[in-house]
Amino acid sequence: MHEMTASNLRSSYGGESMAAMRYTVWASKAGNENLPNVQRLFRATAHSEQIHAWNHFTQLANVPGNATVTAGAGFGLAKTVDHLEWAAGGEGFEIDEMYPMYILAAEAQGEKGAVNSMKKALEAEKVHLALFRKAKAAVEAGGDFEDTPIHVCDMCGFTMHGDAPDECPLCGAKKADFITF
Numbered sequence: 001m002h003e004m005t006a007s008n009l010r011s012s013y014g015g016e017s018m019a020a021m022r023y024t025v026w027a028s029k030a031g032n033e034n035l036p037n038v039q040r041l042f043r044a045t046a047h048s049e050q051i052h053a054w055n056h057f058t059q060l061a062n063v064p065g066n067a068t069v070t071a072g073a074g075f076g077l078a079k080t081v082d083h084l085e086w087a088a089g090g091e092g093f094e095i096d097e098m099y100p101m102y103i104l105a106a107e108a109q110g111e112k113g114a115v116n117s118m119k120k121a122l123e124a125e126k127v128h129l130a131l132f133r134k135a136k137a138a139v140e141a142g143g144d145f146e147d148t149p150i151h152v153c154d155m156c157g158f159t160m161h162g163d164a165p166d167e168c169p170l171c172g173a174k175k176a177d178f179i180t181f
Contacts (some may be wrong), residue, residue, distance in 0.1 A: 012056045014070065
């Protein structure tokens with residue numbers, strides 16, 4: 001694997017891993033604020049981010065060695081409405097800047113597995129951003145996020161709100177491969 005793509009995958013792995021943990025912590029905080037549906041949204045999104053991290057990591061299977069991985073991620077505990085804003089900002093960065101550039105580099109280097117992993121993550125991040133914005137608006141209005149199921153494809157991390165599809169639109173996994181939150 002070309003070093004630029006390997007470095008980008010390591011960065012993506014680190015960012016997705018940290019996002020998963022951050023969302024897990026923020027889910028707990030949302031529960032403490034009596035926002036069970038925002039809590040569920042953070043848990044579902046954390047699971048999706050874990051899958052992205054897993055998929056990026058497995059693309060690095062033949063690239064052994066130690067690496068320092070940094071991620072420009074926010075830290076801290078505040079109110080859930082702030083966490084939703086921070087989460088939306090992180091997802092927006094991945095959508096607008098990080099993944100498009102990483103995908104271009106991987107395509108130029110012929111790294112098909114990396115391209116596939118990052119494209120699937122990118123599409124899921126678009127859904128995450130929309131859900132975080134919707135949840136933030138609900139909390140700002142004094143409510144909670146919608147009490148409808150959130151489904152995460154356990155193969156690629158694609159996230160859906162509402163009814164689960166018969167097949168994942170990104171990877172083709174069957175309905176049985178979706179985890180419901």
